[in-house]
Structures are given as C-alpha cells and as structure tokens.
Amino acid sequence: MTQHNTPTDTNQDHLFQTPADGDFRFDDKTAAVFDDMISRSVPMYTEIQRMTGEIAADFARPRTSLFDLGCATGTSLVELDPVIDPTVRFVGVDSSQEMLDKARQKLAACPSGRAFDLVVADLHQTQVVENASVAVMNLTLQFIRPLYRERVIRNIFQGLNGQGCLILVEKLTLGDSLFNRLFIHYYYNMKKRQGYSESEIAHKREALENVLIPYRPEENHELLTTAGFRHVEEFFRWYNFSGLIAVK
Ligand SMILES: C[S@@+](CC[C@H](N)C(=O)[O-])C[C@H]1O[C@@H](n2cnc3c(N)ncnc32)[C@H](O)[C@@H]1O
Secondary structure (H helix, E strand, O other): OOOOOOOOOOOOOOOOOOOOOOOOOOOHHHHHHHHHHHHHHOOOHHHHHHHHHHHHHHHOOOOOEEEEEOOOOOHHHHHHHHHOOOOOEEEEEEOOHHHHHHHHHHHHOOOOOOOEEEEEOOOOOOOOOOOEEEEEEEOOHHHOOHHHHHHHHHHHHHHEEEEEEEEEEEEEOOOOHHHHHHHHHHHHHHHHHOOOOHHHHHHHHHHHOOOOOOEOHHHHHHHHHHHOOOEEEEEEEEOOEEEEEEEO
8 A cells, every 4th residue: 555644743633623613624724634634534444445446447448537536635546546557547626726736746756657637626517527437436425515416426427438437435324313323423433543532523523514414325326326327336334434336
C-alpha cells in the first residue's frame, strides 16, 4: 500500500474538539486534515481502497477513462495507479478546489507519469462521465441531495461503456431501528478506538446532520437497478457501511 500523509500535529484531525460553527464543509480546514480524518472515521478504509483497486483492475479497459467522483485528496487514484493499465486516463472530480489541490500534489508524486485530469465540478449539475470503463464513487453519493441521486446515477450509467462498472461505497441507515441503533453504537465505538472523544463524535454528528444523508441498503440497490445496471452485488459490509459493485 502506498504511504499517504503521515499524521503529524499539523495534519491530525482535531476539527471537532469544539462545536462546529455550521454545517460540515469540504473547505481548506477539512482538506488539511482529510487523510487523517477519513482513515480514522471510515472502518477498514485501507481495505476498501485495496478492494476498489482489485475490482477496478478487472474492469478497466485500455484507452478508456476511469472516473473518481468525489475524489477528495486523490487517495483512491493514487492506490489505483499501479494496478490499472497505463493507457487508462484518470479523471478525478470534486466540488472542492482545496481537496483537488491536495490530490494534484499526491498524483504528481506518482512515478507512473499517467495522464490525469482533476475537474472541479458540482455533481448536482454536471454530466462528467464519458468513455469510462470504471467509475468510482466512494463515500460521496451520501452528500448528494436525495432529489438528485437518481439523475446522478443515471448520468454515470450513461457515461459508462458496455461492461463498465461503478464501485459505490456508502454509509448506511437501516430500516430496522434496533439494528440501526446498534450499528451506530458500534460505529461510535470504532471512532473512540481511533482516538476521537465523545464530544468530538457528537460535534461532528451535529455538523453532518443536514449534509450527509445515508440511504437504506435497498434504496441504493434500487437506484442502481433502476438506472439500468444489469448486475449489482455488495462486495463489502461493515455494520452501517457498504460497498456495491454495479456492472452495465
Ligand atoms: C468523503 S469525501 C470522499 C472520499 C474519497 N472518495 C475517498 O475514498 O477517499 C466526499 C467528497 O465528495 C465531494 N463532494 C461533496 N459533494 C459534492 C458534489 N455535489 N459534487 C462534487 N463533489 C462533491 C467533497 O468535496 C469530498 O471531497
């Protein structure tokens, strides 16, 4: 595995030690600590990246594009680089310029010299995917307003070539309130094991409340089949986190 930013005092996530002054934003402060934040906030993040690479390598086709939608600081693209055919063009898309600035630094340091584009775009408004054999959308659909999700997934489907695949990782909510409560409890236990305090967890939960809207597993599955994907399967599950593969 590629070594990412080693957390130091300056890039460790302490953002929510005090209450947030509004909704969670992917701004310069978040970008500065993002790699530490996500690796401590998403269960099995490193394994999710590895699996994303393993699957993408089987679907990527020469002289097509691979899109990472919500690429943030480019961690997935950096992990994908050594395992994907060198003629595949990488396109990272994100609405946060600060995130893309980090991604550019990390990708420029990759030894392959692969062609890549980093596009600042709001997925609510843009159809960016074209000539793609692989689209990756990890932990980003949950930030798209529910009203737009069907259209976003349909746009991805239309931009994929035949046999192309979408890898979609999402935080979940569950219809069964008992399991929903339990799985959130286990998730917060994980965050505590990762060094977050009770108050940091509570402050971040409040900041994310109106911004991160998780779907139930069956809602995500239906989004994909309704868009036209012929094969849909869960490849990863950890309590309230799920990874889906969908093939056109
Ligand atoms: C949790 S991060 C994604 C993490 C990344 N995929 C990974 O695996 O490391 C979500 C990203 O989605 C981006 N994002 C949120 N809403 C967006 C939108 N409407 N259009 C484009 N990007 C968006 C954010 O800026 C952020 O970088």
